Amino acid sequence: MTTPTPSATTYPPAPHLGPAPQPAPARSRWWAVAGVIALLLVVAGGVAAVRWVRGGDDGPLAGRPRVTDTRAGLSYGVPEGWKHDAAQDEKLIGAFSSQIGNAPTAKSTETGGTVLAGRAGQAVPRAGLERATESAARSNAEFFFPDRPATLEASHATTLDGQPAHTAVLRIQGEEGSSRLKMTVVTIHGERTSFLLGLTTGAADRSVTEDVDAVLASATVD
Template identity: 40%
Template sequence: MPHTTGQPVPPTATGPTLPVPPAPFTPPPTAAPGTAPATWRRPGPVVAVLLALALLGGALTLWWADRNDDPLDGRPRVDDHRAGVTYPVPEGWRRQRADQLIDAFSSGVTAPGKGSATVLASRGDAVADGERRSVAEHVAGQNAVFFFPDGSSDLTRSEATTVDGHPAHTVLRSVRDEGRRYQLRATLISLDAHRSALLLGVVDTGHQTDRRLVEGVFREARVR
């Protein structure tokens, strides 16, 4: 089971942050020289039926897209002033009180029951763009050792991401401890030239609903 006392080391480094450039705009293709533009003709019966079906399919697609099946939509949010982030609280989860948090973290939410999942937030110094990956991997490894001192873990993913338009880096580690498997997720976010934030999630991989909720909390996190 995860170890819950003590203090993991928050990310620390120095260096400026740089904005992520927008994707280049690609103009639509133009007609080749010497070719006439396409002309509109009244569709025949078969074409008309196909067109009607296509329009109906588009309407159904729009109707389906308008359905809101996101369990985190409209949920209350943790507004963590210290860490500089906000994130949703899944239904049934509880916010951790200040006296339930170790000093390295400023807020957290936990799944009901035995707490098969938790998400925590922390703040840190600025991290240089070229060091974001190494710092994120280091912090994830440190926290895996801290929360599972008798377990072992492997790095399964390390990729550059963004959170609310801010450059970030997300690391996943697969943890084995006392015959169970957990996933540790860490996202290091560059807030500005002076601060960074860390979101840390730990979930028992046997609880698929909680695993999806943790992913959703990370996905819906915003910079305040």
């Protein structure tokens, strides 16, 4: 199972919320991961306090453990076969504060899935969520999959635990297969904006895509 290695540049949820991104490397760099997918870069900001709790009986991933990311102000479920490693959270670049990934299986050794959470530098008003989310999704696609064409497959307004949000989905084509990026940006109580970013890489595996979707659907405001 493989996952793309990001460049040293930190991409915020939307380009206008932080430093302008630098050009991506000329070609993508990949490394093999034996275990949980993680981004092994030195953190460039504060680390979130993450609590490991058991979910309730309702909603997506009911009854599954949950990660509560206090920096992002979000909580999300962990699908069966996925893992959270707090030590890896401390190595994330500053745009992200927590992550979970799926462990490899005998049936799926070439497909990887990961979900990351983080908080934006400033709040995005409801009217600006669509533009911010689509821009952020494309920036992250260039960050994780440099020099690969990305196509917007879906973009729609939604809510996350009653808060205004927007979700965008991109399909990224490459020699090693088709990858998928799904991003939800939410403005919480009009005071702060946070996001969840789901990535699926490698050979097509519907179960991994469904897991990523379930994680984003399970998110609540902490």
